[in-house]
Amino acid sequence: MLKVSDLRVSYGPIEVIHGISLEVKEGECVALIGANGAGKSSTLKAICGLVPAKAGTISFEGQDITNQSGHAIVRAGITMCPEGRQVFPQMSTVQNLRMGAYARSDNEQASDLEDMMNMFPILRERAHQAAGTLSGGEQEMLAIARALMARPKLCIFDEPSLGLAPKIVAEVGATIERIKKMGKTILLVEQNSLMALRLADRAYLFEAGEIVLSGTGEELQSHPEVAKAYLGH
Amino acid sequence: MIEILQQIINGMAIGGVYVLIALGLTTVFGILGIAHFAHGSVSMFGGYLTFFLVVMWGLPLALAILIALVVGFLLGVLIELLAYRPVRNANHINAFIVALGLTMMVEGLNLEFFGHEQVVIPTDFSRVFNIGGVTIPELRLYVILAAALLIAAMTIFVEKTKTGQAIRAVAENRDAAILMGVNVNTIPLVVFSISTALGVCAGVMVGALFAIAPGIGEGLVVKGFAVLILGGLGSIPGAVVGGLVLGITEALAAGFISSAYKDVIAFVAMILVLLVRPQGLMGKA
Amino acid sequence: MKLTTLTAALALAGTTALAAEKTLDIGVSDALTGGAAVYGLPQANAVKMAAEEINAAGGIKVGDDTYMLNVIAYDDKANPTEASNSVRKLIDRDGVKYILGFCCSGATGAVASFIENEDAVMLVGNAAERSITTREIPNLVRTRPPADYTGAAAGTFVAQKGHKKVAVLGALDIGFYASYVDAFEKELEKAGGEIVTRESFGLKDRDMTPQLTKIRELGPDAILVVGYVEPAAFIYRQAVELGIDVPRFGFTSGSEEQFLRVATSEQMEGVWDLRPTELTLLSASDNGIAYHANYSEKYGIAPSPSSPYAYDQTYALKDAIEAAGTVDDTEAVAAALRELPVPDEVVMQYLPVDGKMFDVNGQAYTSNGAFQWQGGNWVFVQDLPSDAAAYSAFLSTID
């Protein structure tokens, strides 16, 4: 479904991604793990059109989407739930959710909104509260629901557990599990590597802008170096 | 009592103009983080153009305003694309200095095209209403009403339309808006068209009720920023309240304290507000 | 470069009976662009036109030599720094000794502050600030009378009309407008009247309703509007809109067209303008009519009412140089200016003091007139009771 080949990304003169290739197949959950600054987020940004690719190609459902603008990529069916939640703080929960469906032109947004409220009951309670006043966990749920409002074919989660309480982290993990069960294709970046590898069908390990290891979630979990450096045992 | 009422009415007309200017500034500031200093000169450009279309070409006022809106919009777009976009990611100082340079350029253009003489846009409204000793010229009343109408339209646009919501979204969180599929390259153009439209309307009002002349636009834009400081950044109600407060303060200051120092008093009021409430009258802490 | 011998070839060829024909550069420093160009540019044009006339009539005769005038005009944008720059450039770089023009007070004051130390003569035109001629700078003269000279005449006039309580609304941050009001007040008080309030407005203000509302509450017998025409026109209109119906006097020197842009003729009806007579066709002399025609033909636009101040400078300079018999000795020329009778060619209607165009302060005086808006035009009604000799004596007491 998503195919990244030989991608290179630079900020100014500094290259941060040195030619990586990866693939996400339909219905799969793929995790990218690795240290902070290893290039996971830059890869996501390049996929979503937030930063330009210097070389290489990104294709989605057979179409080349390399260096397309961000909004075109959303329309192609990729939605990202960004790091740090990034809700619109002064807009209400409902307004945030409606923004999620911004790129859609069908008439089923109202029913989708209802579905999201059912899926995340806390959002119904907070429906008309400014999103900035929600707690961190509630904001994370809102961000996820907002991403789903786009009816994406591929859903990207960037560090969904970052800065959340352990209890909420578990909740987020369960939510992604549910989304996976709904049949959505997921690309997941997590510094909580343990959770990521548990959720993922397959995973790629990033180090210093390159992919050094790939395999199924279980394979990586049991790989000794991964275990030592990223899982903390 | 009549005197105070009359002064409040006096202040409302210029206050309405301040509100429109401030609304134009606040939308651009909210989306692009740029203090669009050339806004006043662009407004005056719209006013001048309307005048020339009406007087030189004999077009009806409404049509003239429409053409001025279109041309003003093109000018706004040009400014955004050629001047503001290249410095979007630079230090805010650079953007501000570009804005100052643009102000000089638009002022220069105005002088070049329209000359030094003041112009007054002719209208047919010359009646004066007298309500218990308080007099309101017809034209003034229409200016106040038109300002109110534009403010309402602007509020509805931002709150109720999809594009309006997208503009808010970009203002609140640009990156997240991209991820929602908002085309952030066209949003600035939409914003500039709204801002310029409000500005051109303000220019036409100034041109009809008062006059357009070199330097007046710069004076207005300073007042517009004073309104933003008074009312609070990025807040539409703040711009409305701030603009009316500033206009009425000026009228009362001129009428009851000193006409020579009325601008000084207005600025001192602004600075006092700043000392007590740095976030402005309607701004959030 | 200063003096160019044009006829050297002729002289070499042995042609006799022709005295040497030389060129005398004269400078103009004035606002040629910017907001004040409405005053400055016509002045520069007037000097150029006068110079051409003088050249056509045979130039300036000094002894055996004949000088043709060449005008170098620089733009001072009515800005003090620019004005001192352009005069410095005329003197230091171009070697000019006679500098004319000067429409605006700030720029003129800046030049006046150093001209005394220069080997040059300065002739001031439309700039109305009184202090320019109170310092008795020997190498400076001015053709336009100070504003307070006119203000005093206006005060006498308004007092004679029987008005006691006058409210003033003026551009009082501008020095010469304030001094007009001061002189006005003095004469008004002599007749038992008073100024009930002095309200101010800035150059860019167009909404005068706050000030007028205050004036309306005070209930004066008359109002006096003092300032540039653009804002003043709004005062007349807004006063009517606020229902103020007392007589309106002013000192604005605006044309009919300028007022009609802002106010209707009905709103203007009956307004008085109390100002130097200047160039109004209704009151012009034969010189004035000819000047108007020539200028209009040459430049394709009517001359501004104040532009003859500069035209007259040029003829005064010509007569002074001829009287002094030198172009190099600026002290002698400056002294000759102070002794000059009013030249025949001048356009403005000067009131000589002791038979001389400029008094000991270097100040000339014109007549003042009362004009009234009647049916869409400014109509000359009468001369204002002006007393040039008395004012000249008063001016000498100030330093």
Place this chain on the structure above:
Amino acid sequence: MRWNGKTLLWALALVGFILLPQLITVKYYLHLSILALCWVIAAQGQNLIQGYTGYVSIVQAGFMGIGAYSTALMGLHYDLPVWLTILLAPCVTAVFAVLTGYPSLRVKGHYFAVVTLAFNLVIFIVLMNWHDLTQGEAGITGIPKPGGKDSWLNWRDRGTYYYFVLSIAILMTGLAALIVRSRIGQTLIAIRQNEDLVGAIGIAAWKYKLFAFVTSAMYAGLAGAIYAHYQSFINPEIFGVAQSLDAILAVIIGGSGTIAGPVIGAFFVVFLPEYLRFADSFRLILYGLVLVLATIFMPRGIVGVAGDLWAKVKGKPS
């Protein structure tokens, strides 16, 4: 190596400045050079707050006005010697700068710029309207030169005044360099980068900002005072917002956040109009265009461009 090259350039520039009156044949350009040196002082001040601290202030000309009027008025009303009033003028300016800086430094970025611009307007309005003190638009004439009547130097001679202003400009440029290199200067540069962090490491950022603002105002006050005694005439017109923009332009064109930048920029803004003999409106357009293009294409000014070129030239042979 680099240090030596820089020192050499400064030494050459110094020699050039000292020899300038001998090289100039037309005295008019000496006059412009004196004005430019006044602007060097004002621009060095502007650079402290704009270039180093990162706060665009639009009141530099207003502060020049306060300096100019205070030296003139103290001389007129209290009969103080000229050298003393020139020294006192920056101090008077400092008082105003403290009063205005305290509220305006509570806001950042564009707001600060607009608030200071408002102050410039206020200063202008007061200078225009407080007739009894300032004589309004008519201005103050006959401001004496330093040195009095029987001084051993002829102060009326522009050459003398040139060297007088040159010495002060050198002194103030040197002082600016000292400030920038000191702990204070480092703190100002830190504020430009990350003001919150400056507070968090225990530095009272507001004191340093106020110091930069007041010092920049004192530079302006001194420049205004020297200008007043040179021209012998001042009125409010030359202390308006347009002139404050010139100070900003000088810093940007020359190279903000560098010591040489304001020197180059000041000469640029004084001499540029001499070579732009256009109509007023065209000049305004051209000025604006220079400002916009310079900001977009050479944000580090002439000094920055020269530095890049120098690096290229040096880089090639090695």
Place this chain on the structure above:
Amino acid sequence: MTTAILQVEKLCKSFGGVHAVRDLTFHVAPGEILGLIGPNGSGKSTTVNALAGVFPPTSGEILLAGGHIQTLPEYERVAMGLSRTFQTASIFPEFTVREQLRLGCNVTLKSHPLSSVFGIGRHPGEDEAVESRINDILELTGLAEVAEDKVGTITAAQQRFLMIATTLASEPKIVLLDEPAAGLVSHERKTLSNLIRAIRDTGVSVLVIEHHMALIMEVCDRIVVLNFGSKIAEGTPEEIRNDKAVIDAYLGEAV
């Protein structure tokens, strides 16, 4: 009980009627590493900001080494010995690492800032003392090899350690570390926990706000748990791990 380095008494902070922190009382003893944890929105950030002086508390007292500091501005608290890090890396990108640390030492200097302009009236030996302390800190935090690099060019993890190093430059009695482990991977977290203990060993108390439970459990002597602005538990890591209220509100079943 010896005098606490930091004593917080009945601290309250509300924003427009919303109580972010309510009647919070706790202390940090000399040489202690205290953890402050709680769900997002439980008031941790508000507490840190109130302690650091970003805004004044609505009511309550904060004592640093026995002296009241609740009314002091941020920078004076640093001078008195309380310094902090931020959640996001906060740096001077144009400075070198050494220059940033030198600026951090500013607060410890006795000579007046103006003395550095003219080079007179300085305290003798002060500059040398500063440089040697910077070297010590560089050594301690493992930044010695990037000392002369521009801060903007070092890695994100190094920037995080630099932030901690900068707090040490002011010779603090206590440092507040606000989510120091965010974005660090396992082996970097190891380095971090070693560093935190090393800081404690130099006699500086530490208050850590952190979500990463393994780190908290590993380094902290005691832990305070917040929920809805109030303290719901306090104790050793072992006690906290088994506290029913903490599990319900914060830890969940995952740990």
